[in-house]
Amino acid sequence: MLPEIGQFTLILACLLALLQTIYPLYGVYTGHQGAIRSAKMFTILQFVAVAFSFVILSYSFLINDFSVDYIATNSNSALPWYYRLSAVWGAHEGSLLLWVFLLASWSIAVALMSKRLPIESVARVLAVLGLLAFGFYLFVLLTSNPFDRTLPYFPIDGRDLNPLLQDFGLIIHPPMLYMGYVGFSVAFAFAIAALLEGRLDSAWAKWSRPWTMAAWMFLTVGIALGSWWAYYELGWGGWWFWDPVENASFMPWLAGTALIHSLAVSEKRGVFKSWTVLLALSAFSLSLLGTFLVRSGVLVSVHAFASDPTRGLFILGFLVLVIGGSLLLYAVQAAKVKSRGRYELASRESVLLINNILLIAALIVVLLGTLLPLVHKEIGLGSISIGEPFFNRMFTILIVPFALFVGVGSLFRWKRQQLNDLKKPLAMILIISTLVTVLFLLVFAPFLTWLAVMGTFLGFWIIVGVVYEIYLRSTHRHSFSKGITKLGNSHWAMSFGHLGLAVMIIGITMTQNYSIEKDVKLAVGEQISFEHYEFHFDQVKGLKAQNYTATVGVFTVKKDGDFVAVMQAEKRLYTVQRMPMTEAAIDEGFTRDLYIAMGEVLPDGAWAVRIYYKPFIRWIWLGPLLMAFGGLLMICDRRYRSKKEPAGVLGDEHA
Amino acid sequence: MIKVSKFNLLSVLLLLLGSVLFSTNGQAAIDTFEFDNAQQEKTFHELTKLLRCPKCQNQNIADSNAELAKDLRNKTYDLVKQGQSKEQVVDYMVARFGNFVRYDPPVTPATIFLWLGPLLFIIFGLLVLFKQIKKQRSKTTHLDDQEQQKLQALLQKHVKDTHS
């Protein structure tokens, strides 16, 4: 009975989303106040309905209701309760339910937290969000219903969650990632509402900014978590493969990063408005495109092509309506926008625009690299692959000007910067960052490659630039110790964001250039040493857990004779799906990871063992965390919570 | 059945985001090859990361545990041991499996846009920026007739106001 109720509330949510779109818009265009006010109510009701569905599906997972097809396919009674709960989003249908649930959550947040906005504007924004939700509800209900039953003959037990997903990563990674994807819908809705109103102004930018930043923050953490999860869970030691599915998450991130910078300019200086609104449309459109790419199977990946292309066609149709419609609206409405601000070539506006151009160029690299194989085959030129070597090369080129600008961009003034005034700071930054790079490489680099030198230099260039800028700002009017406390949240947000990028660049550079990967044959009692480390293969033992059995290789690791760690690498066999899994042993460190994965046992009783030394790999994920922290600081800026805002700000200024 | 193994970020995401029809397993592909020198070893590792396993769709042959990936690793190892260069090995594989097998696409009338696209965008973007700034400069120095009249009127009014 419960699943039917869940299904029913889902249908209810779908209808409420439709009402949330139509009625408030009717109100806006006829001036009917009650209809305008109804937007908030419908949003709340829609949220309650879908939350109910979500809870019911989760509960059905908890009580092992295998009469539900989706649960029978993705769960098992031997699964620990926390994996049973996270299995809700362990496959297509349930993850879509999570998607619509999060969309409703963002909508209700907008409805409840926009008291200071003019009510018509909120009604427009909520109407757009309702329309998006309606499309996704239809998709779930028509093509991917998680509540479908297997009645009358249902299995005694489920086929289990894929062992790869039985991990802490599954619990947090998808919700974070989806919060990001779906969160861009708010920026999208704000943009559409502003276009509909024909009023694109600084107020619009100001209102969108915290929402966009919040979504971007979740997406940043989500992608980093995914990368980290893949690294430790998959026995592969890599952290990014430029696969279409990864690219699908990276593209909205690039657009979103450009957007948060462009919004800052639009808010503070009232320029780039039509560019900013295009980015706001793009960020969410790319989230939708990602959903399409991942779920339709048009691209070559481990996904077998869906024999039933209904799902793909449905999302594509939805995409054409939503993205196509919004871009048409954009072409007509943005043409009316006039830029009023003035700025010189040497100004912060220009620097930010140049960085925007570079970010979008990077986005084009990823977009073309992901989709071109499809086009290539279709126009009869044959199948091609575009992967790591291509993307790495392009990004290595693009990161150079990008990082150079990031390092000194915040030194530029708005409107006009006398270049002569920059000579001294630039020289200082250049000298200090060169010194730091040399010192760093002397300590940590066993040999030099020009890529390593360039990468670490770019990283330290940004760090020194950021620190120097903080120093200059703090000592501008006060003593340093007093001045540093006067810096606003937004300023710290920017600094942390840029520091995060620098940390990540250094991490990537060190990992890519100085990793050591050894696939070796080792028997119990033998040892291997490199980079000052000795790995001694102590023993092999058995292990039995709740839903798998494992063979464990035990290693003692020493550095220059001193004990470092005992590492236990497992080869697991999950009992239900009879699936073997490599569970790598990792000894984490701030400046290096040691990584051991067990391969096959060889005919002579020795083992094939993979041992990695990965310098500074933690920095690759520390960087995004710093960036996200910066985002958090900005959202907490008092500017976005002050109540003294005059009413009707969103529509006050005519663009 | 050829086993398909998959253990990168992709598989995790895919498993999450859709139904996976292949049996997926998370076993590391570990071989214990021995090489004559460090250069050979380096070439071999570069090649196994550059070459794509045609069967398992999106994994390089270094990471895949599929039967075919093992065959291709062995073949790559043989060719490298024979002293063949990186290009020669890639050509050998492309002759048999087509351009699909290399992750670094060759230049074709279509792939040229992979490089041209971003480049053209950057040039276009910078041109727009320069044009914009030029336009603003001309605006700040030259007022049109209407604005001139307005300015004159304002000035006269100001003069009057201050004199009265």
Added chain:
Amino acid sequence: MLNKRRVLTLLIPFIIFITGAVFLATPLLKGSDPSKLDSALIGQAIPEFTLQDIYDENKQYDASILKGQKMLLNVWATWCPTCYAEHTYLNKLAQQGFYIVGMNYKDDRKKAIRWLKDLNDPYKISLFDKSGLLGLDLGVYGAPETFLIDSQGIIQYRHVGDLNEQVWNDKLLAIYEAMQ
């Protein structure tokens, strides 16, 4: 009072998007499978090889047997379920008089012989490619695969996957008929 040129400029994103959408829609509508690869050997001669007969270890064949008449070269194995599925149709084609050469790929000889005895042998000649050497030279990436070879020994087409009545009539027959 819209500036037409400006609207046209701002339409560029829309135009790019629609073009992209068309490219995304075509494979979905055509139902084409992105995992199926065209052979790199189309228009080329069958590579040189020396392989044993599946029934007789002492009998050896080389590339000359794949010349002189139009034929099908079918790559199969007993570990491949789809090969089992298509075997009946291969028998039917053989009965209709098509010349089919079989290549048993990375398999066990005994199992393969039993398979051919139990399910009938549609092959005029059966090659045994234990190590997958010819398979590698032919760019085989998964059984079953079927090559169409003309009388000059030139590969004209490769079909990957199940060979059935529909595939044969819709696609392969026309190519076969057009071959010399």
